[in-house]
Amino acid sequence: MKCQKCEKSATFHITELTGPAPQEHHLCEEHARQYLNESSDPDDGSLTATLTQGVAKKVSLDKASAELQELDMQTCPFCGMSFYDFRSRGRLGCPNDYDCFAKQLDILILNIHGDTEHVGKSPKRAGGETNRRTLLIKLRRELNEAVRYEEYERASKLRDKIKEIETE
Amino acid sequence: MKIDGMLSQTGPWLRGEGPENDIVLSSRIRLARNLTGYPFLCRATDQDRRAIRDAVKEVAKDIFKKNSYYFVDFEELDALDREYLRERQLVSREMVETEGPRAALIDKDEKFCVMINEEDHLRIHAMTSGLEPGKVWKRIDDVDDKLESVLSYAFHEKYGYLTACPTNVGTGLRVSVMLHMPALVISKEIEKVFRSLQKINLAVRGLYGEGSQSHGDFYQISNQVTLGMTEEELIEKVGNIIPEIIRYEREARDYLLDKRHEILQDRCSRAMGLLKTARTIGSVEAMHHLSSLRLGVTLGLLKEPDIATINDLLLNTLPAHLQKHNGNVLDQSERDVARAKYLRGKLGQE
Helix, strand or coil, X not given: CECCCCCCECCEEEEECCCCCCEEEEECHHHHHHHHHHHCCCCCCCCCCCHHHHHHXXXXXXXXXXXXXXXXXXXXXXXXXXXXXXHHHCCCCCCCHHHHCHHHHHHHHHHHHCCCCCCCCCCCCCCCHHXXXXXXXXXXXXXXXXXXXXXXXXXXXXXXXXXXXXXX | CHHHHHHXXXXXXXXXXXXXXXXXEEEEEEEEECECCCCCHHHCCHHHHHHHHHHHHHHHHHHCCCCCEEEEEHHHCXXXXXXXXHHCCCCCHHHHHCCCCCEEEEECCCCEEEEECCCCCEEEEEEEECCCHHHXXXXXXXXXXXXXXXXXXXXXXXXXXXXXXXXXXXXXXXXXXXXXXXXXHHCCCHHHHHHHHHHCCEEEEECCCCCCCCCCCEEEEEECCCCCCCHHHHHHHHHHHHHHHHHHHHHHHHHHHXXXXXXXXXXXXXXXXXXXXXXXXXXXXXXXXXXHHHHHHHCCCCCCCCHHHHHHHHHHCCHHHHHXXXXXXXXXXXXXXXXXXXXXXXXXXX
């Protein structure tokens, strides 16, 4: 992919989540640097929810480029979403993504909210349920796949497992 | 069609009641929630979406009184009815425009609504007339507790309620107050208000119209941060700033009354004259004059109609509402004629 501002290849993929719809910027290192400098004006009052910006603040830009590419490849084992997918769409794939991409999201969440710890209300139900039930996402995905490839024995086992968790 | 029952009433948030109702139209709160065991919607299959929709439909029978709500399946709803619900602010634009299994559970008194499969699995929201965010919170907190007693919400010990977009994570709460600020618009002070609100991380957008463009001088002020503060603190943050904005609008109104009385009186009287006599009128023009009417009535420059009637006119002259009242689909020029007729009828001229 080419940089949106010159002929060089785009190595920075920035998703702004502040507007009504996520806005993508694909830039070379030089233009990314320029963009980040422009948008990180502390007085502009806007909500800067740029992941790259957060990473760039923590490490040098050169290192951020390599690190981002590596982080982009990371994929959630439950929903199959990669971090690149999230950056392109601005939406996460499942609850487990918050753990799977914790390293990247922690910075992003700090940028958006100025905090990373929830202090509000919490469900009265027992904790740990989310993790256990997240497995259902993976099992249902595998079930769809088994049905598609006509692996009926595997599908039957998966159905039993899903039922077991659902009725817990 | 079952939603036709709503036609006999104005949304409770438009009754012109509650504190500061000369300036504050309504207070609204929404909560974003997702269920465990299903991917967020961008990764969900139609099968997942149906399962989520049906699960909510099923539990609603146990937690809400029979016949106290509508369960509206959006796949079965035609375009006009979808738009009608959006104009009443019961569902979002996203609900109207996207496809796939999705639904809305709407309290018959329109005290709350749960959108199912919008951006998150559940978007619970409630509205009331006037400046009463605390009252809305009590109501929505109760609906949330009821749903949570039978549904398993995706919750993270550190991040709180998990949402599809990290901008909503934590409380998942957005509190918005809808304000009518014509005097700040007339005196060109509104930009200052926007800038100062942005500095404290509050968002402003027009209630009607796209983006920051607002028809009828109605603006919505809401929080952007959803994590790191309790629900009460978030509501307090918005609630504390509103009286200051109200004071600013009142000062602008006093100034106009004092220094530009004739011009102001002229604007309001002309608006009344036009709305009472027009034979065809577009929605933007109607909204503009209804705003002047609202200003005139609250300042005592016009004796009638009352605020509730003006709010009724604001809602019932919107395109889908006009068509529902007429009982058939109308093209734009037909709508403009129907709108003028509705206005003349309500304002006492035939």
